[in-house]
Amino acid sequence: MNTATVNAKKIGGSAIEVxxxxxxxxxxxxxxxxxxDIRPGELVALxxxxxxxxxxxxxxxxxxxxxDSGQIMFGAEDASxxxxxxxxxxxxxxxxxxxxxxxxxxxxAFGLRVVPRARRLARxxxxxxxxxxxxxxxxxxxxxxxxxxxxxxxxxRVALARALAIEPKxxxxxxxxxxxxxxxxxxxxxxxxxxxxxxxxxSVFVTHDQDEALELADRVVVMSAGKVEQIGAPGDVYTAxxxxxxxEFLGDTNRLAxxxxxxxVLLADGGVxxxxxxxxxxxxxxxxxxxxxxxxxxDAPAVIHHASTFGPLVRLIVAFGATNLDVAMPVERWVRLGxxxxxxxxxxxxxxxxxxxxxxxxxxLLPMVPGAxxxxxxxxxxxxxxx
Amino acid sequence: MAQASALGxxxxxxxxxxxxxxxxxxxLAALVLLPLAAMVAMSLxxxxxxxxxxxxxxxxxxxxxxxxxxALGAAVVSAVCGMLLAWVLTRYRFPGxxxxxxxxxxxxxxxxxxxxIALTALYAPNGWIGALLEPLGITVAFTPLGIGVALxxxxxxxxxxxxxxxxxxxxxxxxxxARLLGATRTQIFLRVIMPxxxxxxxxxxxxxxxxxxxxxxSVIFIAGNKPMLSEIVPLLIVxxxxxxxxxxxxxxxxAMLMVSFVMLMVINRLQAWAAAR
Numbered sequence: 001m002n003t004a005t006v007n008a009k010k011i012g013g014s015a016i017e018v019x020x021x022x023x024x025x026x027x028x029x030x031x032x033x034x035x036x037d038i039r040p041g042e043l044v045a046l047x048x049x050x051x052x053x054x055x056x057x058x059x060x061x062x063x064x065x066x067x068d069s070g071q072i073m074f075g076a077e078d079a080s081x082x083x084x085x086x087x088x089x090x091x092x093x094x095x096x097x098x099x100x101x102x103x104x105x106x107x108x109a110f111g112l113r114v115v116p117r118a119r120r121l122a123r124x125x126x127x128x129x130x131x132x133x134x135x136x137x138x139x140x141x142x143x144x145x146x147x148x149x150x151x152x153x154x155x156x157r158v159a160l161a162r163a164l165a166i167e168p169k170x171x172x173x174x175x176x177x178x179x180x181x182x183x184x185x186x187x188x189x190x191x192x193x194x195x196x197x198x199x200x201x202x203s204v205f206v207t208h209d210q211d212e213a214l215e216l217a218d219r220v221v222v223m224s225a226g227k228v229e230q231i232g233a234p235g236d237v238y239t240a241x242x243x244x245x246x247x248e249f250l251g252d253t254n255r256l257a258x259x260x261x262x263x264x265v266l267l268a269d270g271g272v273x274x275x276x277x278x279x280x281x282x283x284x285x286x287x288x289x290x291x292x293x294x295x296x297x298x299d300a301p302a303v304i305h306h307a308s309t310f311g312p313l314v315r316l317i318v319a320f321g322a323t324n325l326d327v328a329m330p331v332e333r334w335v336r337l338g339x340x341x342x343x344x345x346x347x348x349x350x351x352x353x354x355x356x357x358x359x360x361x362x363x364x365l366l367p368m369v370p371g372a373x374x375x376x377x378x379x380x381x382x383x384x385x386x387x
Numbered sequence: 388m389a390q391a392s393a394l395g396x397x398x399x400x401x402x403x404x405x406x407x408x409x410x411x412x413x414x415l416a417a418l419v420l421l422p423l424a425a426m427v428a429m430s431l432x433x434x435x436x437x438x439x440x441x442x443x444x445x446x447x448x449x450x451x452x453x454x455x456x457x458a459l460g461a462a463v464v465s466a467v468c469g470m471l472l473a474w475v476l477t478r479y480r481f482p483g484x485x486x487x488x489x490x491x492x493x494x495x496x497x498x499x500x501x502x503x504i505a506l507t508a509l510y511a512p513n514g515w516i517g518a519l520l521e522p523l524g525i526t527v528a529f530t531p532l533g534i535g536v537a538l539x540x541x542x543x544x545x546x547x548x549x550x551x552x553x554x555x556x557x558x559x560x561x562x563x564x565a566r567l568l569g570a571t572r573t574q575i576f577l578r579v580i581m582p583x584x585x586x587x588x589x590x591x592x593x594x595x596x597x598x599x600x601x602x603x604x605s606v607i608f609i610a611g612n613k614p615m616l617s618e619i620v621p622l623l624i625v626x627x628x629x630x631x632x633x634x635x636x637x638x639x640x641x642a643m644l645m646v647s648f649v650m651l652m653v654i655n656r657l658q659a660w661a662a663a664r
Contacts, residue, residue, distance in 0.1 A: 064563055085569045097560035101582040111568035114578070166568055 013202035014075035014169040015040045016061060021070035023056055023226075030056040031067070032226040040075075041200040043193075045213035048223035049249065054206045057223070058172050061204065062089050074169050090163030090201075092173040096155045098147040104158050105143040108133055111166040133161040136195075153184040160192075164199070173205035177212060189216055210250050214238065222246045244358040247286045254292060254325045256285045258354070265354055265365060268321060269301045273347065276354040278363035285365055287352035289328040294318060294345035296337060302345050307334070318345065423644065430637035441638035446614050447623060453531055454620040455646065458599030461538030465595040468539070469546025470588055476547070477554040491547050494540055499604030506537055507609045529611025534619060537605040542595030549591030553584050589658040593651060600647050 018036035022029075031053045038044050046054040059065040061072055063084030072079045079087050098107050112126045121129070134140045137157040147155055156176065163171060176192070177185040193216050196203060207213050213220045214234040222229045222237055222245075230242035241247035248255065258273060259266045260283050265273045273285060294304070294316065305324065306317040314334040316327040325347070339345065352365030430438055441447070476488055494502065510517045510527040517528055527533045557580065565575045603621040610617045620643050627636035 062567060064567070084563075084566050085571075087567075089567055091564065091567045093560045093564060095558070095560060097558065097564040099561060099565070099579060110565070110570070110578075114565075114568060114570040114574045162564075162568070 013040055013171070013200075014077075015073075016170055016202060016204065017071075017073035018057070018061065019071040019073065021057065021060055021067045021072070023053075023060060023065065023067050029226050031060070034070070034226070034228055036221060036228065036231070038202060038204065040202055043196050043203045043205075043216065043218045045217035045220045046204060046206045046223060047208070047210060047213040047220050047249075048229075049208060051225075052223040053226040054208075054221075054223050055174060058174055058204060058206050061170070062091050062172050063087050064091075088166065088169045090166065090168035090171040092156070092159045092163050092171070092176055094175040094178055096147070096159040096179075098155055098158055098162070100147055103144050103146055104134070104139065104150070105130055107147070107158055108161045108165050110162065129165065130161075133165055136164075137161045151184075152180045153188055156180065156188060160195075164201075169202070171201050171203040173203065175206055175208070177207070177209070185212075192216065214250070222249060224249070240362075241353065242361060244284060244286070244353075244355040244362075247353050247355075247362065251288060252326060253286045253288050256287065256320075256323070256325075258283050258285045260354065260356065264368075267347070271301065271346065272368060274349045274352065274365045274367050276363040276365045278354050278356050281356055283354050283356045284358065285349070285352055285354045286362075287349045287365065289315070289326040291349060291351045292325065292327045293329065293348045293350060294327055294337070294339070295348060296339055296343060297346040298344060300344045300346040302347055304339060304341050304343050304345060307339075307341055309334075318347070320347065426637050426644070427641050429633060430641040432637075433634050437634060438638045438641075441635040442642050446618070447620075447639060449615045450618045450620045450623045451642070451646070453534065453617065454600060455650075457531055457534040457538055457619070458596050458602075461535045461542050461599050462592050462596035464535070464539050465542035465546045466588060466592045469543050469591055469595075470550055470584070472543070473547045473550040473554055477551060491544050494544050499541060499602065500608070502540055503537060503605035503608035506533075506540060506605065510536060510609060528609050529613070529617060531610075531617050533609040533611065534606050534617060537609050538595075538599040538602055541602055541605055542599055545594040545598060546588070546591030549587045549594065550584055553587040554580075557583055586658055586662040589654065589661055593654045593658070596654070597647065597651060600643070600650075 016036070016038040018034055018038075021031050021034045023031040034053070034057060036057075046057060048054045056065060060067045061079075063072075063079070063082065067080070070080075074087070099110065102110065108130045109126055112121055112129065115121070131140065131143070134143055137160055139154060139157055139161070142150065142154060142158075147158065150158065177188060180188065189212060205216070214237075217234060219231060220234050220237050221231050224245050230237050230246045232240075232242075237246060238250050241250060247253060256273065257268060260276060260278045260280050262280065263275050263277060265276050265278075265283070265285055267273050273287075276285075290313075294302070302318050302320040302325070304316055305319045308315050309331060312331060313328045314331055316329070318325045318327055348367065349365050350367060353362035354365045355362050430441075472491065476484065476491075507528055508514050510520075510533060512518065512521050512526065512528065514528070517526075520527060525532075527536055561579055562575055565579045570578065601621060603619075603625075606619055607622055610619060610622075612618050612622055620639060624636045624639050624643075627633075627639065
């Protein structure tokens with residue numbers, strides 16, 4: 001593949017700076033004073049549930065929507081003063097938006113052909129560049145087809161080639177994989193990551209799929225209700241979520257209402273979940289399924305409802321009061337415990353997050369005795385209930 | 388059908404081909420083909436020379452010229468204005484939009500004679516619009532231009548109703564994509580919107596044109612019907628009938644039929660070509 005020549009002039013693209021962008025649609029606040037710094041050549045995911053404002057932000061960066069206030073900078077240049085067509089932005093639409101009556105070749109060539117005649121490349125140069133781009137997305141053999149004759153994955157790659165044809169400063173992708181089936185999605189995701197490694201163009205993509213964001217992006221911007229909740233490397237947002245929302249949105253998790261008293265995290269029935277350095281009072285504890293453990297105990301409050309084995313993990317549904325908790329553990333441990341459905345168990349957290357303020361940072365939830373979590377949990381939980 | 392498959396004929400998924408085919412062809416024959424065949428037979432009943440003689444008249448040829456040119460011109464104007472109207476109705480939200488949308492259908496429902504009288508009143512030299520055009524040296528009523536105005540009135544809704552659904556279904560993201568790739572408004576219209584709308588526009592043009600060729604009621608009031616100048620073919624047929632010259636009327640009708648058929652076929656080809664692109 002010959003990517004270097006295609007984008008040689010603009011490797012890296014420009015930095016994107018989102019300055020205090022706000023946008024309302026009627027009464028609905030789509031974006032509320034959003035700030036964002038994206039470095040040249042970075043691949044950033046805007047992650048959030050639908051209605052979090054991520055697509056609005058992408059469209060504002062592209063110039064397809066006008067913000068109510070705020071600025072978009074591409075490098076040192078104020079892009080908000082420019083029309084969408086003058087921003088030199090490559091945009092890949094969720095449903096590709098290929099021109100139906102044009103062949104694949106004509107689609108990719110479009111952005112080069114609409115340039116005013118004085119600046120337009122010669123016909124042969126355009127053909128050469130389009131051919132190179134189609135090779136880059138591995139679709140050279142489909143140049144004469146129409147979009148309706150292509151599969152979803154192929155259309156997506158044509159859309160990408162069309163966006164790259166104008167040598168954009170930044171590449172924006174709106175839910176690029178949402179309309180594809182699971183297998184194609186995974187392949188295309190890896191392929192896009194590899195392409196980005198080669199082209200190194202500043203790229204922003206919108207997704208509601210956490211796996212996609214965590215696997216693909218250099219940095220993830222988690223959004224909720226028009227605000228940025230957290231910006232960080234995929235590992236950081238997963239292990240050190242800045243708010244209850246981020247923890248809940250990223251990865252499977254269990255939500256437990258609890259109470260903090262003298263550094264101990266107590267469940268509703270008085271059982272001890274673990275310890276945390278948090279102020280006393282009501283709190284919410286989040287524990288991911290693989291961080292939650294069960295221990296056999298005849299008079300315990302929780303009951304195993306369901307157990308299913310596939311792959312290396314056993315997944316349990318444990319009823320605790322009115323809530324169902326997910327627990328995941330290695331098959332070997334499940335066999336060693338010798339438990340079965342309807343057995344009573346105590347709960348213990350190996351690791352988790354305790355939020356006394358849902359919008360604030362978490363206190364780390366740790367086992368009562370460091371280094372000996374399981375034995376300690378059994379002993380102390382029994383003690384806690386008697387107390 | 389079970390018997391049919393026993394005889395080795397392939398069984399069809401949708402039953403009832405025989406019945407529906409019979410109904411379709413007999414209806415078509417009784418209502419369309421038979422009267423047309425009768426007309427052709429009548430036109431030739433006194434032999435080919437009489438047929439040719441009936442058409443070779445200068446007044447008849449002039450009427451054909453006026454009719455075809457007026458219908459073509461009106462269809463072109465209808466196509467342009469109809470496209471514009473459909474565009475405005477689909478792309479903009481403004482007070483009274485639904486009213487205008489409904490009013491587009493009025494020429495379909497209105498008796499064309501009523502429309503003709505109304506247009507004549509407006510465009511006559513002392514009418515509201517005619518009085519404004521008079522100082523500019525433009526006379527609409529009682530000229531071929533008047534015929535065109537009447538034909539635009541009846542032809543416009545065909546174009547609007549053909550193009551409107553296509554424009555409504557046109558995905559906004561294709562236009563946005565073109566915008567982001569640097570296309571100007573004109574380029575977006577010509578390269579993205581028009582290719583998608585062209586087949587429907589040609590359909591609307593064809594229907595407006597076909598309607599214009601046969602239109603009678605709205606035209607005869609505003610045309611003035613001056614022989615050699617503003618007399619249309621359908622009127623000529625009526626005049627022949629009034630004079631009990633049935634063969635002459637049938638001959639003109641047959642010629643009209645052939646001309647329409649050829650022109651519609653050409654347009655159909657054009658449309659197939661546009662749709663294939």
